[in-house]
Amino acid sequence: MTDRPTPAPRICPNCDGFASAAITLGGRNARGRLRTITAHCPACHGTGTVPARVREGARA
Template identity: 50%
Template structure:
């Protein structure tokens, strides 16, 4: 069973894994693969979601 904590605000787009290494298919001279790093555009690479805006009612 997986437990989630209320105080954890993971980014819903990347689920807390904000940076991914993607191979391009090319290889370096030593045989290793060429990779590029891509960050999540929603959280800008932090892995955390921004706090939800609070709705305040005023008046009657």
């Protein structure tokens, strides 16, 4: 009996797997570093993947 391979994670269609991005706010802080914020994809909450949907009547 052979083992079934694990399915590949589904990539989020909204962000194409790039779930987080650093965005510069312009200017620099007192230490001379760029001020940035991190923005996460609202669809996948920053994971880059989405869970597989379970269909009704599908076998487990």
